[in-house]
Amino acid sequence: MLDATAALIEEVPYARLTVEAIAARAGVGKQTIYRWWPSRGAVVFDALLERSGGGDAALPDTGDLRADLSSFLRASAREMTAPSTDAFLRAVTVEILQDEAVALQYRQRLLTPQRAxxxxxxxxxxxxxxxxxxxxxxxxxxxxxxxxxxxxLLGSGALDDAYADAVVDVALRGAIR
Amino acid sequence: MLDATAALIEEVPYARLTVEAIAARAGVGKQTIYRWWPSRGAVVFDALLERSGGGDAALPDTGDLRADLSSFLRASAREMTAPSTDAFLRAVTVEILQDEAVALQYRQRLLTPQRAxxxxxxxxxxxxxxxxxxxxxxxxxxxxxxxxxxxxLLGSGALDDAYADAVVDVALRGAIR
Amino acid sequence: MLDATAALIEEVPYARLTVEAIAARAGVGKQTIYRWWPSRGAVVFDALLERSGGGDAALPDTGDLRADLSSFLRASAREMTAPSTDAFLRAVTVEILQDEAVALQYRQRLLTPQRAxxxxxxxxxxxxxxxxxxxxxxxxxxxxxxxxxxxxLLGSGALDDAYADAVVDVALRGAIR
Amino acid sequence: MLDATAALIEEVPYARLTVEAIAARAGVGKQTIYRWWPSRGAVVFDALLERSGGGDAALPDTGDLRADLSSFLRASAREMTAPSTDAFLRAVTVEILQDEAVALQYRQRLLTPQRAxxxxxxxxxxxxxxxxxxxxxxxxxxxxxxxxxxxxLLGSGALDDAYADAVVDVALRGAIR
DNA sequence: ACTTAAACGAGACGGTACGTCCTGTCTTAAT
DNA sequence: ATTAAGACAGGACGTACCGTCTCGTTTAAGT
Structure with missing residues (x-):
C-alpha cells in the first residue's frame, strides 16, 4: 500500500491522488486503507517515512566544519530537486499545512532527528x-x-552547490569566534 | 467575491473551502467565478493580493541596519502568527505547491517586491x-x-521577537565587514 | 432513466439492481437520480407507472357478466406470467413490503383504479x-x-385460463341472486 | 442464532437486517452462519419455521362448516396484523419474491400443510x-x-372479523350445494 | 424611450471521489 | 477440531463538489 502510494505520488499531481486510486493500485479494498490510516495525509506521511528509511545518520565529521556543512547542504539541495523527492515533499508539505496531526508527526519523526x-x-x-x-x-x-x-518551497532561485555554500558562508561567518 | 473568499479562508479548513461555498457566500453564481478565475487557487491568490494591499513599502532606514532588520523581521513574525494571516498563508502555500501558475504569480507579485x-x-x-x-x-x-x-511552515519553535533578533544576529554578523 | 430502470429490472435479479447501474445505463449521474427520487423503490415504482400507462380502461360490458370477468381475469393471469411483467411486479412488491410510501402510492395510483x-x-x-x-x-x-x-405470489399452482374461470365460478356463484 | 434473527426482524426494517447484525446479536462468528445457511433468506425462513412451530394442527370440526372456516380466517387475519407476525411475514415474502429456493421451501414446509x-x-x-x-x-x-x-399484502382494507366473514360468505355460498 | 446583448443568479447536469457499510471468504487465537 | 473474532477484496451506498451547461433576469449602451 505504501509502495502504491509512493508510485502514484510521482505519477499524478497530488490534488488528483485519491484513496481509491491507491487502493486500486495496491490491489486492496478502500476499507483496508481506512482501517489503518485516518486520512490520505497519514498514508502519504507513512510512505515518506518508509522511503526516508528512518535512517537519520549523523553528519560526518572530517574535522573541517565548513566542508561538512557544505557537503550536507549540497546533498540536501540536490535531493530536494530530484523530481521524485520533490513530489513527495510537496505532498507531505501540503498535508502539514492542513493537518496538525501530520505536522506533529513530521516534526517528531523526521524534522527533529534530521536537525539533531x-x-x-x-x-x-x-x-x-x-x-x-x-x-x-x-x-x-x-x-x-x-x-x-x-x-x-518558493522556487525563488537555483538550488545548486553555489547557493548551498553561500548559505554556509553567511551562517558560519556569523557563528565563528 | 474576494471578500467572501477571505472570510471563508478564516472560517473553514482550507480543504473544505469550495468554489460553491464562495459563490453562495458572495451571493453569486458559480459560473461568474469561473468566468474570472481559472481555479480556486487563483481566486485565493487574488484575495491575498487584495488583502496585502499590494503596498510593498520599503523598509524604513533609521541609519541603524540591525534595528531596521530586527523591526522588520519582528513585524513579519508577528504578522505570520496572527490567525487570519496564518490561514491565508497556508491556503496560498498549498496552492503554490500544487500549481506552478500560482507559484509564478506569487513570486512576481508578492515575493519579489517584498524581498526587493x-x-x-x-x-x-x-x-x-x-x-x-x-x-x-x-x-x-x-x-x-x-x-x-x-x-x-513547520512550527518548529516560537516565532517571537527573540527568534527574529537571533536570526538577524547570525545573518548580519556573517555579512558585516 | 425510467427506461433504463425497466430494462435492468428484466435483466438482473432485483437484489442486484443498483442505483449506480441505472445511472450508468441511463448515461446520467447518480445525483440526478437522487435529485428526483428519494429511493430506488420510488424509481422502480415510477418505471412501473410509466409502463402501465396509467391507462386503467374500464372492463368491457358485453352484457354477459361471467364472460366479462373471465376474460379480465384470464388476461390478468396471462399478463402476470409474462417474464417481464413478473419481474416488474416482484420488484414493486418487494418495495411495497418494505416502504409504506411506495405501498401508499401503489394503492392510490394503480390498485384503486384497477379495482374500481x-x-x-x-x-x-x-x-x-x-x-x-x-x-x-x-x-x-x-x-x-x-x-x-x-x-x-406463491407459485402455488398454474395461473391459466382454467384457474381464472374456476375463481370466477366460485365468486360469482356466491354473489348471484 | 434463529432467536437473534427473530428479534432483529421485529426491531429493524428488513432492508437493514444484515448477517453481520445477526452474528453480533447471537454472539457468533459470521462464518458460523454461512456454514449452516446459504443466504440471509434461508436463515430468516428457518427462523419463521421455528416460530411457527411446525404445528400444522388440523382445523377443528364442530360440524358447522361456516363457523369453522370463519374462526380459522378470523384467527389468520388477527395473526397477520400482529406487528411481530407482520414483520416476519414481510421478511419471508421479500425472500420468496427474490429467491426461488426459499419460495419452494415455503410452499413445501408451510403453505402446503396449512392449506391441507x-x-x-x-x-x-x-x-x-x-x-x-x-x-x-x-x-x-x-x-x-x-x-x-x-x-x-397491499393494505387495501381492514383485516378484521367482518372481512373474514364476508370472504367466507362469498366463497361458501359459491360452493354449497 | 427602446432595443439588444453582455453579464448575471440560479441551479440542473454528467462525473469523480468521498468515507461508510456490508458481503462472502479467509486467517488467527483460544478452547 | 471447532469456534469467535475480525481482516480482507470487492462493491454499492448516499453525499459533496467539480466544471459545464442552460435558463430567465437585470443592467447598460447604442440607437
Whole structure:
C-alpha cells in the first residue's frame, strides 16, 4: 500500500491522488486503507517515512566544519530537486499545512532527528571552542536549513552547490569566534 | 467575491473551502467565478493580493541596519502568527505547491517586491561600506527571511521577537565587514 | 432513466439492481437520480407507472357478466406470467413490503383504479338486479383478484385460463341472486 | 442464532437486517452462519419455521362448516396484523419474491400443510354432501385464503372479523350445494 | 424611450471521489 | 477440531463538489 502510494505520488499531481486510486493500485479494498490510516495525509506521511528509511545518520565529521556543512547542504539541495523527492515533499508539505496531526508527526519523526544530526556536528565544533559562546545552536541550524527550504518551497532561485555554500558562508561567518 | 473568499479562508479548513461555498457566500453564481478565475487557487491568490494591499513599502532606514532588520523581521513574525494571516498563508502555500501558475504569480507579485524592499535596505548599507565586499545580497535576504518562514511552515519553535533578533544576529554578523 | 430502470429490472435479479447501474445505463449521474427520487423503490415504482400507462380502461360490458370477468381475469393471469411483467411486479412488491410510501402510492395510483374498473362492471350487474342485495362489491372484487394474486405470489399452482374461470365460478356463484 | 434473527426482524426494517447484525446479536462468528445457511433468506425462513412451530394442527370440526372456516380466517387475519407476525411475514415474502429456493421451501414446509388443513375440513363437508359436486377444493381454499392474503399484502382494507366473514360468505355460498 | 446583448443568479447536469457499510471468504487465537 | 473474532477484496451506498451547461433576469449602451 505504501509502495502504491509512493508510485502514484510521482505519477499524478497530488490534488488528483485519491484513496481509491491507491487502493486500486495496491490491489486492496478502500476499507483496508481506512482501517489503518485516518486520512490520505497519514498514508502519504507513512510512505515518506518508509522511503526516508528512518535512517537519520549523523553528519560526518572530517574535522573541517565548513566542508561538512557544505557537503550536507549540497546533498540536501540536490535531493530536494530530484523530481521524485520533490513530489513527495510537496505532498507531505501540503498535508502539514492542513493537518496538525501530520505536522506533529513530521516534526517528531523526521524534522527533529534530521536537525539533531546537524546540531550534533555544530555542538562538536562548539565544544572545540570554534564557535562564539553566545551562539544558539538551534537558531544556527535553522539559519543553514531555512534558506534552502525557502528556495525549494518558493522556487525563488537555483538550488545548486553555489547557493548551498553561500548559505554556509553567511551562517558560519556569523557563528565563528 | 474576494471578500467572501477571505472570510471563508478564516472560517473553514482550507480543504473544505469550495468554489460553491464562495459563490453562495458572495451571493453569486458559480459560473461568474469561473468566468474570472481559472481555479480556486487563483481566486485565493487574488484575495491575498487584495488583502496585502499590494503596498510593498520599503523598509524604513533609521541609519541603524540591525534595528531596521530586527523591526522588520519582528513585524513579519508577528504578522505570520496572527490567525487570519496564518490561514491565508497556508491556503496560498498549498496552492503554490500544487500549481506552478500560482507559484509564478506569487513570486512576481508578492515575493519579489517584498524581498526587493529588504534588499534595498541592505544595498544602502552595502554602499555605505558596512558590509563585506563579497556578500551576495540576495543570499543575505534569504538568510534573514528563510529561517522565519521555516519556523512558520513547520512550527518548529516560537516565532517571537527573540527568534527574529537571533536570526538577524547570525545573518548580519556573517555579512558585516 | 425510467427506461433504463425497466430494462435492468428484466435483466438482473432485483437484489442486484443498483442505483449506480441505472445511472450508468441511463448515461446520467447518480445525483440526478437522487435529485428526483428519494429511493430506488420510488424509481422502480415510477418505471412501473410509466409502463402501465396509467391507462386503467374500464372492463368491457358485453352484457354477459361471467364472460366479462373471465376474460379480465384470464388476461390478468396471462399478463402476470409474462417474464417481464413478473419481474416488474416482484420488484414493486418487494418495495411495497418494505416502504409504506411506495405501498401508499401503489394503492392510490394503480390498485384503486384497477379495482374500481372491476367494481364498476359489478355495479352495473348489481343495478340490473343480477346480484344478491347483501353482497359487498369490494369484497367481491377481492374474492376475484385475491386468489389470482396469491397464486402469482406463491407459485402455488398454474395461473391459466382454467384457474381464472374456476375463481370466477366460485365468486360469482356466491354473489348471484 | 434463529432467536437473534427473530428479534432483529421485529426491531429493524428488513432492508437493514444484515448477517453481520445477526452474528453480533447471537454472539457468533459470521462464518458460523454461512456454514449452516446459504443466504440471509434461508436463515430468516428457518427462523419463521421455528416460530411457527411446525404445528400444522388440523382445523377443528364442530360440524358447522361456516363457523369453522370463519374462526380459522378470523384467527389468520388477527395473526397477520400482529406487528411481530407482520414483520416476519414481510421478511419471508421479500425472500420468496427474490429467491426461488426459499419460495419452494415455503410452499413445501408451510403453505402446503396449512392449506391441507383447510382442505381437509372442506373435504369432510364435501364427503357429507354439503358441497356441490363440481367444486374444486383447492380453488376453494385459495378463494378463502387469497383475499385475506391480498389485503395483508397491499393494505387495501381492514383485516378484521367482518372481512373474514364476508370472504367466507362469498366463497361458501359459491360452493354449497 | 427602446432595443439588444453582455453579464448575471440560479441551479440542473454528467462525473469523480468521498468515507461508510456490508458481503462472502479467509486467517488467527483460544478452547 | 471447532469456534469467535475480525481482516480482507470487492462493491454499492448516499453525499459533496467539480466544471459545464442552460435558463430567465437585470443592467447598460447604442440607437
Amino acid at each position: 544530526a546537524v546540531r550534533q556536528r555544530l555542538a562538536t565544533a562548539y565544544d572545540a571552542g570554534l564557535l562564539r559562546d553566545d551562539v544558539d545552536l538551534d537558531v544556527l541550524v535553522e539559519c543553514l536549513v531555512g534558506p534552502v527550504a525557502g528556495r525549494w | 524592499a529588504v534588499r534595498q535596505r541592505l544595498a544602502t548599507a552595502y554602499d555605505a561600506g558596512l558590509l563585506r565586499d563579497d556578500v551576495d545580497l540576495d543570499v543575505l535576504v534569504e538568510c534573514l527571511v528563510g529561517p522565519v518562514a521555516g519556523r512558520w | 374498473a372491476v367494481r364498476q362492471r359489478l355495479a352495473t350487474a348489481y343495478d340490473a338486479g343480477l346480484l344478491r342485495d347483501d353482497v359487498d362489491l369490494d369484497v367481491l372484487v377481492e374474492c376475484l383478484v385475491g386468489p389470482v394474486a396469491g397464486r402469482w | 388443513a383447510v382442505r381437509q375440513r372442506l373435504a369432510t363437508a364435501y364427503d357429507a354432501g354439503l358441497l356441490r359436486d363440481d367444486v374444486d377444493l383447492d380453488v376453494l381454499v385459495e378463494c378463502l385464503v387469497g383475499p385475506v392474503a391480498g389485503r395483508w
